[in-house]
Amino acid sequence: MTSMQKWVGRAMSLKTVIVLVDASPESMERARQAVSICQRFGAHLIGVFVSPPGWARVPAESFAIGSAAIQAVIQRWKALQNDATDDAFRAFETSIRNESVSFEFRAVLENEISDFLYLHCLHADLVIAGVRQFNALPSFAPAIEAQFASSGTPMLLIPEDWKGGDIGARVMLGWNASREARRAIIAAMPFFNTAQAMHVVVVDAAKNSRLGEEPGSDVALLLSRHGIDVTLNNLVSHGRAIANVLLEFAAQNALDLIVIGAYSHSMTRERLFGGVTKTLLQRSSVPLLAVF
Numbered sequence: 001m002t003s004m005q006k007w008v009g010r011a012m013s014l015k016t017v018i019v020l021v022d023a024s025p026e027s028m029e030r031a032r033q034a035v036s037i038c039q040r041f042g043a044h045l046i047g048v049f050v051s052p053p054g055w056a057r058v059p060a061e062s063f064a065i066g067s068a069a070i071q072a073v074i075q076r077w078k079a080l081q082n083d084a085t086d087d088a089f090r091a092f093e094t095s096i097r098n099e100s101v102s103f104e105f106r107a108v109l110e111n112e113i114s115d116f117l118y119l120h121c122l123h124a125d126l127v128i129a130g131v132r133q134f135n136a137l138p139s140f141a142p143a144i145e146a147q148f149a150s151s152g153t154p155m156l157l158i159p160e161d162w163k164g165g166d167i168g169a170r171v172m173l174g175w176n177a178s179r180e181a182r183r184a185i186i187a188a189m190p191f192f193n194t195a196q197a198m199h200v201v202v203v204d205a206a207k208n209s210r211l212g213e214e215p216g217s218d219v220a221l222l223l224s225r226h227g228i229d230v231t232l233n234n235l236v237s238h239g240r241a242i243a244n245v246l247l248e249f250a251a252q253n254a255l256d257l258i259v260i261g262a263y264s265h266s267m268t269r270e271r272l273f274g275g276v277t278k279t280l281l282q283r284s285s286v287p288l289l290a291v292f
Contacts, residue, residue: 014041019128023087026160031095045103049088121153154187177210180261243279
């Protein structure tokens with residue numbers, strides 16, 4: 001005998017959002033942004049705290065000798081982890097207090113994060129993290145990045161010093177006719193549909209035969225058929241880094257979201273992100289929506 005369950009869904013939107021949190025002021029602002037996005041799309045919010053293991057806080061205690069001493073150290077480590085989790089939960093709860101959004105809080109140890117992220121990302125529409133937080137992933141970061149790549153869940157990466165207000169009013173898609181950029185369109189469609197201004201930006205079209213005779217016009221037409229008012233911009237780098245061209249355009253047009261497709265040729269940090277994406281992560285003062 002088999003069992004069968006049926007779920008009735010609606011058109012693609014954001015309905016489950018994960019935000020990586022801690023007890024810092026930057027995290028509280030990131031949680032506020034996550035709340036704003038969840039309210040916009042009617043989504044459920046999951047705050048996730050990644051707790052460093054206790055020994056990472058007091059490395060010298062790793063050399064404890066004797067059963068009693070080892071047990072005492074373990075108890076102190078557990079207490080440190082519990083205190084850190086409690087601090088993160090209080091900060092998260094403070095950030096969303098009095099807000100009309102459904103939410104929950106989950107905690108995971110840093111050394112368990114790889115499997116945790118894969119499992120939870122599979123069941124979320126978006127993961128929100130800080131740029132500095134993401135760049136500071138632990139030493140086994142390539143394995144973590146592989147989880148994002150294999151899950152296919154889009155990530156919204158917010159600079160810690162972002163002061164531009166709510167995200168997604170003025171949006172840019174960096175278009176190079178790649179598979180990754182096409183996947184980014186699908187992931188970002190909820191933001192495209194609610195944006196007040198939407199730019200498609202092509203850089204150095206003459207060097208990319210996949211863009212066709214009218215670079216960017218086909219993807220602009222695709223988006224317009226979804227009811228999105230699109231402005232097409234063809235730019236020339238004149239030898240500058242493409243990432244810098246995109247950032248200059250974002251600044252000149254007061255954009256609050258850059259949408260890109262990240263490359264996944266290798267599971268090393270440099271190749272996973274690709275040159276343009278890595279530079280954007282290092283230098284962007286504008287939030288990035290990336291699909292791996």
